[in-house]
Amino acid sequence: MSRVCIVSGGITKFAKANLLTQEAMCKDALDYALNDLDGRLELRDIQTTICTYFSDHFNGQLLFDSLTQDYLAMCPRPSMRIKGGGATGGLGIRAGFMDVASGLSEVCLVYGFEKMSEVNTEKGNEFIALASDTDFDFPVGGYYSGYYANMAQRHMHEFGTTTEQMAKIAVKNYDNAFHNRWAQKHERWTIAGVLEAPIIATPLTRPMVCVMSDGAACLIVCTEEWAKRLRPDGDYVVIAGLGCGTDTMRLGDRPRGDVIPLPGDEPGKYDYIAGRWPGIASFRGGREAARQAYQQANITKPLEQIDFAEVHDAYASSELQTYEDMGFALYGQGGRFVEDGHPYVGGKLPVNPSGGLLACGHPVGATGLMQGVFALWQLQGSIARHCGDPVAGIDGSKIQVENAKRGLIHSHAGTGTYITVHILERA
Numbered sequence: 001m002s003r004v005c006i007v008s009g010g011i012t013k014f015a016k017a018n019l020l021t022q023e024a025m026c027k028d029a030l031d032y033a034l035n036d037l038d039g040r041l042e043l044r045d046i047q048t049t050i051c052t053y054f055s056d057h058f059n060g061q062l063l064f065d066s067l068t069q070d071y072l073a074m075c076p077r078p079s080m081r082i083k084g085g086g087a088t089g090g091l092g093i094r095a096g097f098m099d100v101a102s103g104l105s106e107v108c109l110v111y112g113f114e115k116m117s118e119v120n121t122e123k124g125n126e127f128i129a130l131a132s133d134t135d136f137d138f139p140v141g142g143y144y145s146g147y148y149a150n151m152a153q154r155h156m157h158e159f160g161t162t163t164e165q166m167a168k169i170a171v172k173n174y175d176n177a178f179h180n181r182w183a184q185k186h187e188r189w190t191i192a193g194v195l196e197a198p199i200i201a202t203p204l205t206r207p208m209v210c211v212m213s214d215g216a217a218c219l220i221v222c223t224e225e226w227a228k229r230l231r232p233d234g235d236y237v238v239i240a241g242l243g244c245g246t247d248t249m250r251l252g253d254r255p256r257g258d259v260i261p262l263p264g265d266e267p268g269k270y271d272y273i274a275g276r277w278p279g280i281a282s283f284r285g286g287r288e289a290a291r292q293a294y295q296q297a298n299i300t301k302p303l304e305q306i307d308f309a310e311v312h313d314a315y316a317s318s319e320l321q322t323y324e325d326m327g328f329a330l331y332g333q334g335g336r337f338v339e340d341g342h343p344y345v346g347g348k349l350p351v352n353p354s355g356g357l358l359a360c361g362h363p364v365g366a367t368g369l370m371q372g373v374f375a376l377w378q379l380q381g382s383i384a385r386h387c388g389d390p391v392a393g394i395d396g397s398k399i400q401v402e403n404a405k406r407g408l409i410h411s412h413a414g415t416g417t418y419i420t421v422h423i424l425e426r427a
Contacts, residue, residue: 004100005227006424007236008033008041009373011217014184014361017117018214022053022064023071025216026111029366030072033218040230041220043072047105049079052092052112053365057127058119068111078105085131086312088112089217089368090411090420096221097239097422106226111218114363124212128364131414133249144314145209147251147415149201152317155281156203159332161320163203167194168338169316170207170358176345177355179398181389182370184213184361208316213361217369219376227427234427237379240406241299241423243292245285247416254278260287262327264300273331283318283416286325290421293408294327297423302327303342303349306423307404308378310371312412313356319343322410323351326421345399353378353399368411368420375407379426 010032012018012025020028034041049072051065061067065081084091089112096110116124129143137147155161171191177183189207197205220230227236248254259270259277270277278284299305309326313319320334328349329337337343343351354360354374357367377386378401387396401407404426411420 002101003224004097004221004239005224005236005427006219006221006239006372006376007227007230008036008220009218009376010036011182011370011373012215013182014213014215014363016184016212016214018115022059022113022115023068025115025214026068026113026218027072029111029216029218030109033220037230041107046074046107046109047077048099048108049074049077050082050092050095050099050108050110051079052082052088052110052369053114054083054085054088055127055364058114058116058124060118083365084418085413086314086364087368087411087413087418087420088365089370090409090422091418093219093368093372093422094242094244094420096219097242100221100223107220107222109218110221110369111216112365112369113216114365115214116212116363117214121212137250145201145204148315148317149204150251151280151321151415152203152315154279155317155321158279158281161335163195164191165335165338166203166208166316166320167191169313169319170194172344173313173352173356173358174207176353176399177359179395180355180360180387181392181394181396182387183355183359184211185355185359204315204317207358210314210357210362213363215361215363215366217366217373219369219372235380236427237376237424238427239422240425241293241295241297243289243421245288245419247283247285249414249417251280251415254280254284259331260284260291262291263294270331277331282321282331283325283412283419285416285419286322286410286412286421289419290326293421293423297425299423305406306349306408307406308350308353308401309408309410310354310356310375311351311410313352313358314362316358318412319351319356326408326410345401350401353401368409371409371411372422375409375424378404378407379424
């Protein structure tokens, strides 16, 4: 099987409301990716497209992928629409990998978008809640902030996690986004400010929760033969591992058992929570996705072999939970992981140097692709060039991870019903 590579990516600024149409946002992202290849790739070279967007409800348009396919001048080439809640973008990358790895195409465009400003926030939350169980949970007030607050409370009860530790994650991500010109939020927060902000659902305050976003992003996925042609300097990345895990939609249906071991885990490592994992304090699907991706990429010591991660932090609490699912910290020690400074730029394993969903933004269908774009730029060492803005005083070099060779991107849907993990490596 040919190695599958990523050679370029593009993004629009994530915003509360983008005046462009969905099609125009996608074209802006694609134009950025093509321009970064200095004319070495033309539209006619793209053989297949994968379109990712989450909700027909936001757009009031079924089959929106056909409109974007036409607008991007991709007809009559093959295309496929992918959706899977918050993991939509990550699933799109997985589909692009499979398309190229199978030999169906040599160059594949994976692009995604969401224009959530088409509806007000209340209606948007209702649409997103339709991705939960509409027979049992939704009719009794099942909104995602409630679900995640419930999980955060359980994590605090099980392991002694504190709201201050979650607040530190929010402060970190806002600080990172301050150096990213594509980010929706350019705000400074303190731990005290986060804790004193309005409560969304106890213990989560407003800065601990992502916001509605408009935006688009794309990646050019191809064979290594094409990668060498498009990046003759070797400045491309290889998808070295990929995984996908799932779980029951209803939190109450999730079983208890033993922790799924990651490659390299010693027997008995998790005996202290034997028989009572994952409950609602952890994401079994994320653990399984990490196991698959690590096995393919020969990763047995994540903290030593991964240089940075872009993870799905729709809530500050879920980033903390994900530290543990990815094996960055033992279960119950995610709070200590952030207190020790490990997920900061300059720390042992920087997490969300882009600002993550909390501060960069979360236009659902584009989010997983946004993570891929920033991971590509990190591995190319080009964050300062792409993310900085001297006119606005934004210094992208502040969020460049020094000498990054391998990164992880993590895309997450629902309450952990779909989760993807991809390992990207410098060629």
